Amino acid sequence: MPRETDFFQKVYDVVRQIPYGRATSYGAVAEYLGSKGSARMVGWALNSSKYRLDGIPAHRVVNRQGLLTGKRAFGGQNTMRDLLVSEGIQVENDKILNFNEIFWDPSQELREGF
DNA sequence: TTGCTGACCGACG
DNA sequence: CCGTCGGCCAGCA
Numbered sequence A: 001m002p003r004e005t006d007f008f009q010k011v012y013d014v015v016r017q018i019p020y021g022r023a024t025s026y027g028a029v030a031e032y033l034g035s036k037g038s039a040r041m042v043g044w045a046l047n048s049s050k051y052r053l054d055g056i057p058a059h060r061v062v063n064r065q066g067l068l069t070g071k072r073a074f075g076g077q078n079t080m081r082d083l084l085v086s087e088g089i090q091v092e093n094d095k096i097l098n099f100n101e102i103f104w105d106p107s108q109e110l111r112e113g114f
Numbered sequence B: 001t002t003g004c005t006g007a008c009c010g011a012c013g
Numbered sequence C: 001c002c003g004t005c006g007g008c009c010a011g012c013a
Helices: A006-018 A026-033 A037-049 A079-086
Strands: none
Touching: A006 A026, A006 A037, A026 A037
């Protein structure tokens, strides 16, 4: 039975499974969790994760446009960008260029129940 | 308890 | 193309 925090736990779990040099979107994670409309919760969960950061590559989670909307949550202007670039991800103007290539869809890679 | 906000997304005009 | 609204759900005053 899913708990109220289960949603957040899943978010952390999925994000941690994001491979190096890859990135996903809030909507993709939310959809994988079964709540496509709760994409905001994904970002919210990650926002809370910064208080308990341990290995959650939140910088690998961006919006549908590949835009680093959460860069401000990192407390800096280029912190999130630097992390992505450091992983070989091409980022310009706080936006992932080859987002379509590095896009990592949990529903496609992980698949529920498998 | 109510109401607003938020690292989003999609639809509507 | 741009602005606005609804939906989703958790956290906080």
